[in-house]
Amino acid sequence: MNTLNTFLFVVFPYVAGIVFVVGVTYRYRRTAFTVSSLSSQFLEGDKLFWGSVPFHIGLLAVFFGHLLAFLLPQATLAWNSVPVRLIILEVSAFVFGLSLLFGLLSLLWRRLTNPRVRVVTSRMDIAIELLLLAQVVLGCWVALGFRWGSSWFAADLTPYLWSLLALSPETDAVFALPLVIRLHIAGAFLILFMVPFTRLAHFVVAPLHYLFRPYQVVIWNWDRKAVRNPKEPWSKARPKNN
Amino acid sequence: MDVRSQISMVFHLDKCIGCHTCSVACKNIWTDRKGAEYMWWNNVETKPGTGYPGKWEDQEIYKGGWKKDGDKIYLKGAGRPKSLTNIFHNPHLPKIDDYYEPFTYKYLDLIESPAGDDQPTARPISMITGEPMDIKMGPNWDDDLSGSPDYARNDPNLTKLSPAEQEAMFQLERMAFFYLPRICNHCLNPACVAACPSQAIYKRGEDGVVLINQNVCRAWRMCVTACPYKKTYYNWNTGKSEKCILCYPRIESGHAPACMHSCVGRIRYLGVLLYDADQIESVASSDEESLVDQQMNMILDPFDPEVIAAAKANGVADSTIDAAQYSPTYKFVKTWGLALPLHPEFRTLPMLFYVPPLLPVMASVRDVSNEAQQEKLNPIAKQWPDNWLYDTSTEEIFGTIDQARFPLEYMANLFSAGDTSKVKERIMKLMAVRIYRRHKTVGDISEEKSNEALSTAGLTPELADAIYYLTSLPKFDDRFVIPAAHREQAIEMMEFTGDVKGNTGFGFKDKSAERGS
Ligand code: SF4
Ligand code: SF4
Numbered sequence: 001m002n003t004l005n006t007f008l009f010v011v012f013p014y015v016a017g018i019v020f021v022v023g024v025t026y027r028y029r030r031t032a033f034t035v036s037s038l039s040s041q042f043l044e045g046d047k048l049f050w051g052s053v054p055f056h057i058g059l060l061a062v063f064f065g066h067l068l069a070f071l072l073p074q075a076t077l078a079w080n081s082v083p084v085r086l087i088i089l090e091v092s093a094f095v096f097g098l099s100l101l102f103g104l105l106s107l108l109w110r111r112l113t114n115p116r117v118r119v120v121t122s123r124m125d126i127a128i129e130l131l132l133l134a135q136v137v138l139g140c141w142v143a144l145g146f147r148w149g150s151s152w153f154a155a156d157l158t159p160y161l162w163s164l165l166a167l168s169p170e171t172d173a174v175f176a177l178p179l180v181i182r183l184h185i186a187g188a189f190l191i192l193f194m195v196p197f198t199r200l201a202h203f204v205v206a207p208l209h210y211l212f213r214p215y216q217v218v219i220w221n222w223d224r225k226a227v228r229n230p231k232e233p234w235s236k237a238r239p240k241n242n
Numbered sequence: 243m244d245v246r247s248q249i250s251m252v253f254h255l256d257k258c259i260g261c262h263t264c265s266v267a268c269k270n271i272w273t274d275r276k277g278a279e280y281m282w283w284n285n286v287e288t289k290p291g292t293g294y295p296g297k298w299e300d301q302e303i304y305k306g307g308w309k310k311d312g313d314k315i316y317l318k319g320a321g322r323p324k325s326l327t328n329i330f331h332n333p334h335l336p337k338i339d340d341y342y343e344p345f346t347y348k349y350l351d352l353i354e355s356p357a358g359d360d361q362p363t364a365r366p367i368s369m370i371t372g373e374p375m376d377i378k379m380g381p382n383w384d385d386d387l388s389g390s391p392d393y394a395r396n397d398p399n400l401t402k403l404s405p406a407e408q409e410a411m412f413q414l415e416r417m418a419f420f421y422l423p424r425i426c427n428h429c430l431n432p433a434c435v436a437a438c439p440s441q442a443i444y445k446r447g448e449d450g451v452v453l454i455n456q457n458v459c460r461a462w463r464m465c466v467t468a469c470p471y472k473k474t475y476y477n478w479n480t481g482k483s484e485k486c487i488l489c490y491p492r493i494e495s496g497h498a499p500a501c502m503h504s505c506v507g508r509i510r511y512l513g514v515l516l517y518d519a520d521q522i523e524s525v526a527s528s529d530e531e532s533l534v535d536q537q538m539n540m541i542l543d544p545f546d547p548e549v550i551a552a553a554k555a556n557g558v559a560d561s562t563i564d565a566a567q568y569s570p571t572y573k574f575v576k577t578w579g580l581a582l583p584l585h586p587e588f589r590t591l592p593m594l595f596y597v598p599p600l601l602p603v604m605a606s607v608r609d610v611s612n613e614a615q616q617e618k619l620n621p622i623a624k625q626w627p628d629n630w631l632y633d634t635s636t637e638e639i640f641g642t643i644d645q646a647r648f649p650l651e652y653m654a655n656l657f658s659a660g661d662t663s664k665v666k667e668r669i670m671k672l673m674a675v676r677i678y679r680r681h682k683t684v685g686d687i688s689e690e691k692s693n694e695a696l697s698t699a700g701l702t703p704e705l706a707d708a709i710y711y712l713t714s715l716p717k718f719d720d721r722f723v724i725p726a727a728h729r730e731q732a733i734e735m736m737e738f739t740g741d742v743k744g745n746t747g748f749g750f751k752d753k754s755a756e757r758g759s
Contacts, residue, residue, distance in 0.1 A: 036460040038481035041335055043370065049331045056330040115371045116338075120478060205460050207329075207439030211322055215436035216522070220447035 002175075008186045009160075010169045016193035023196025024204055037202035043116040051110055055103025061096035062139070066153070070161055073154035080151045089150055094143050101136050108133065128198040135187040142184050157185070244519040245542060245553040247562045247725075248430065248450035248593050249493065249512060251502075252574040252581050253423055254713060255599035256672070257509040260386070260421040262286050264501035264510075268425075271500050272487070277479025279344035279369045282381050283486040284501045286423040289656070290397040290411065291384040293422075295340040298472040299585065300398040305334040307433055307470030307588035308526065315527045315589055320437035320468040329439070334467045338478065342379040344369040370478070387419050394419075399655040407649050418647040420599040422656075423509070425501060426473040426486035427584070427592030428452050430517065430540075431526040434485070437468030442483075449514075449725075450593065451488045459483055470588035498722040508716070513569030513723040514562055515593070516542045516553055526589045530659050533586045541576055544569070565725035570712060571595065578709055580668050582657035598653050598665055600672045640670055640698070667699075674699035675713075678706045 028035050041048050069076045080086040108129050111121050143149050156173040163170040174185065195201055268284040287293040301307055305319025317324070319334040328334075347364035355362035368375040384393030390412065400408050410416060428445075432452050435443045442458035443465055445451070454465070454474070461481040465474040474485040489499035497503065502510040521540040528536045542549045544566035553563055566572065574581040574597060581595035643650070643666060650662045650669075658664040674695040681692035696706055712720060 032457040033480075033482070036481055039461045039463060039476075040478070041332065041463065042466075042476045042478050043338055045331070045335065045337055049333075052330045115373065119371055120481075202460065205440070207326070207441075207460065207462065209441065210325065210439040213441060215321075216431070217435050217441055217444040218447050219444045 005171070005175050005182075008182070008189075009171050009174050010164075012186070012193075013164050013169075013189050016189040020192050020195050024201055027196050027201060028204070035201050035205055037199040038120055040117045040120050043120065044110065044114050047106065047110040047114070051103050051107035053103065054099040055107055058096045058098070058100025058103055062093065062100055065093050065096070065150075069150055069153045070158050073158040076150055076154040080148065080154075086148055086151070090143070090148055093150065094140070097136065097140050097143060101133075101140060104129065104133050104136055124198050128194060128200060131187070131191060131194065135184065135191060138180060138184040138187060142181050146178065146181060243542075243549075243552045245516055245549060245556050245558060246447065246450065246519045247553070247558050247566065248515050248517055249428070249488065249724075250450075250515045250569075250571045250575070250593040250595065251425070251428075252511040252571045252595045252597065254509045254511070254574075254597040255420055255422065256597065256601055257507040257713075258286070258421040258423055258599075259507045260286055260288065261506050262382070263504050263506045264423055265381075267500040267504040268486075271489070273484075275477075275479075277477040278475070278484065280338060280341050280381075281475040281477075281484065283473070283475075283484075284423065284425045285381060286421050287382065288385050288387060288394075288419050289422045290394040290400060290419065290652070291387070292393045292396050292398075293384075294342075294381050295336050295472055296379075297396065297398055298470075301470060301588070304336060304467070304470070304472065306468055306472065307590060308431070310527060310530075310589070313527060317433055317437055317468055318470075320433070320464040325437055325439050325462065325464045328464075329462060332463055332467060335463055335476075336466065336472065338370070339379075342381055342383070343375065343377075345375060345377055387417065399652055402655055402660060403649060403651055407651070411647075411649065411652070416647045418601075420601065420648075422584075422596075423501075424471065424473070424584070425594065426452065426469075426488070427471060427590065427594040428486075428488060429593060430519075430522050430591035431589065433468040433470060433588075433590050434465035434474050437464040438462070439464060443474075446490075449490075449493065451490050451493075452485070453487055453490070454483055454485055456480075456482050456484075470585065470590060471592070493724055496724050496726060498718075498724065502722060508721065511570040511574065511712075511716075511721050513571040514544075514566040514725055515569065515572055515575070516544050516549060516558070516563070516566050518542055522591065526591055530587055531661065533589070534582060534658050534661070534664055537583060537586065537591055538576065538579075541572070543576070544572065559725070562725040565723050568723045570716070570721060570723060573708070573712060578671065578705065580671055580709070582664065582668065584657060585659075586657075587659040596657060597672070598657055598668055600669055600676070640673060640695070643669055643673070670699040671701060671709075674701055675706045675709050678703065679710055 024035075041052075079089065108126075111117050111125065111129065146152070156177070160170060160174050174182065177185075191200070195204075264284045265282050265286055269282065273279070273281045273283060282294065285294050293299065297303055298306075301318060307318055308315040309318045320328075345366045346369055347366050349364050351362050352364050365374050366377050367373060383389060387394050395408075395412065400411075403411075411418075428450055429452065430450070432443070432445060435445060435452065438454075438459075439462050440458050440460045442455045442460070444453060444455070446453065459482040461476075461483075463476050463483060465483050465485075466472070466476050469485075474483050476483050489497070489501075492499055492503075498510075498512060502512055518540050521536075525533075525536040525540050544550070544553075544563060550563055554560075571581075575595050581597045583592045583595055586592070650665055651660070653665045653669075654660050654662040677687055677695040678692045678701075681687040681689060693703075696702060701709075
């Protein structure tokens with residue numbers, strides 16, 4: 001059991017982290033073409049709305065909730081010290097979790113039943129959806145069965161995760177956690193591990209730079225003035241388009 | 243003044259015979275692939291008609307293009323706030339069924355079915371699912387006014403016409419139609435570029451071709467919504483958007499794009515326009531009434547020494563300036579003022595211009611008494627029992643324009659944001675040239691009358707000759723004046739030759755091969 005624990009909570013997190021960084025970088029640099037999530041809205045749009053929107057909103061909220069407890073454990077604990085605030089946090093987190101679950105189930109249902117969407121579905125798409133589903137179900141179970149997650153996450157898991165980052169893993173707290181929670185944690189690393197091999201990779205190219213660029217984009221293959229200037233070294237007027 | 247050059251197009255609608263050769267040429271070269279079967283980067287529509295995808299001109303449905311709000315313009319269905327908030331589900335994305343479900347037939351069944359009592363048939367199957375399907379729609383289902391109650395009657399351009407005018411258009415005796423071939427307009431203020439969250443779409447500085455970088459496209463599909471002409475298409479198989487590339491590999495090597503090269507009616511012209519890029523924003527946000535004039539104004543005179551100097555200072559090649567001076571599109575658009583952009587009110591500043599069709603306007607159909615009709619007809623002509631007269635007479639020179647079978651308002655809704663005077667001006671010119679030529683060749687119109695027609699339309703016999711020549715007798719090199727892309731530079735549009743200079747042979751594609759270890 002301990003070997004397995006050590007593997008899951010010491011070795012695997014590093015493997016997953018390295019695979020994630022190297023894999024995503026490699027995929028982006030070698031086959032940027034594949035870094036996206038193949039949209040099927042063009043083939044079926046109405047059911048997608050009831051899947052994609054609750055899924056993504058739930059996912060973002062839950063993800064940033066975890067992130068907050070990881071980055072600001074003290075603040076989280078302080079917030080939770082007043083019962084009403086704790087309840088508000090936990091209930092809203094759970095509602096987002098349910099929205100995530102609902103979205104995921106309707107996405108899966110749509111993917112399996114719509115003949116057109118089936119055509120653009122790979123086995124990996126199904127696999128990753130099942131993995132996410134397992135993770136979400138576990139997450140909801142943890143939220144219901146092991147109260148209050150936001151507090152013990154900040155108290156127990158945040159130090160563990162930071163110790164991983166500091167390269168000196170302190171695992172006692174994790175090893176002692178109930179099985180369901182440990183599965184949920186291992187699931188998170190597994191998902192991280194899978195990102196470079198699946199459509200999940202699209203989140204690394206979320207188009208936030210759109211907010212900051214001018215609307216119109218014009219590209220010159222050469223610096224059009226330098227290329228005609230005999231004094232300019234010609235290798236400077238390098239085409240920019242490739 | 244920021245002078246840039248733009249490869250622009252003119253389609254002369256009177257000459258289009260609706261043969262779809264252009265569409266097929268394009269399909270064979272570029273879109274005969276999985277996921278692209280439904281795409282027609284070049285398509286030819288019958289007008290009146292709903293087009294492809296159905297009712298694409300109705301931006302209440304598709305939310306394409308720009309809209310003006312105060313002094314500024316905004317993307318109607320995309321743009322920063324909308325593209326990002328709708329990124330999980332784009333409510334304004336057209337679906338495959340708005341175009342049509344691509345299909346083929348099980349031809350093999352015809353030869354491989356076992357012997358039996360019945361003839362085997364080739365059933366239609368979907369090219370998406372491979373399952374048998376009922377064909378409900380095709381890319382030009384309303385060709386030549388077929389299915390008019392469902393298609394032509396629902397043409398979005400009819401909405402501004404009175405019910406009586408609409409009724410009149412669809413009377414059997416007055417029915418008229420024309421073809422509208424469409425490709426991407428390679429706009430100066432492209433909505434597709436502005437809507438792309440990934441910055442995958444760009445306009446090439448050298449020639450203004452608008453392209454989608456397939457390696458950067460991330461399937462957000464906002465360009466499909468934003469292009470008011472619905473000329474970016476989503477490839478459902480690769481998950482990338484694609485669009486007309488104006489056959490840039492052909493243009494770079496001096497060939498006309500495939501659709502233009504193959505055009506049977508020879509309706510297509512291609513040439514350089516110089517324009518002032520500083521004005522793009524102000525022109526695109528000008529008032530609807532002045533949009534067309536402003537767009538014409540920002541196109542610069544390639545003979546003006548100031549323009550030439552500014553162009554040179556901006557790095558426009560001499561060969562390109564030369565091409566601009568011979569450009570057939572400059573003649574049609576500016577010198578002669580014959581061509582108009584399609585739906586200027588979408589504010590993308592399209593660079594594909596149309597010479598409006600004269601044929602549906604030339605003749606009028608009048609309800610006259612039978613006797614009056616007989617007087618006009620040649621005694622040997624067949625006598626019809628009804629009271630309609632198909633009148634092509636030129637007694638009143640421009641008389642038929644206002645009673646045209648095709649209401650001018652309809653043309654104006656297509657080509658000038660509803661301003662009939664602009665369309666009328668162009669139609670009068672076209673008509674004057676005809677009258678002039680009829681005087682020259684048939685001779686039943688007096689010189690006086692022909693001169694009167696020309697001067698009313700603002701033309702001279704020399705201009706009329708030039709228009710006639712470029713309309714009816716142009717050679718290949720008159721229709722397509724493509725600036726040399728400078729072979730030495732053209733190759734650098736794809737790769738940098740400096741990288742392989744000093745290498746073995748043609749060099750190595752792979753950087754790692756610089757040193758053999
Ligand atoms: S026609 Fe559409 S796709 Fe083409 S440049 Fe204009 S906005 Fe973009
Ligand atoms: S090939 Fe030319 S004439 Fe034929 S449909 Fe196309 S544009 Fe019209």
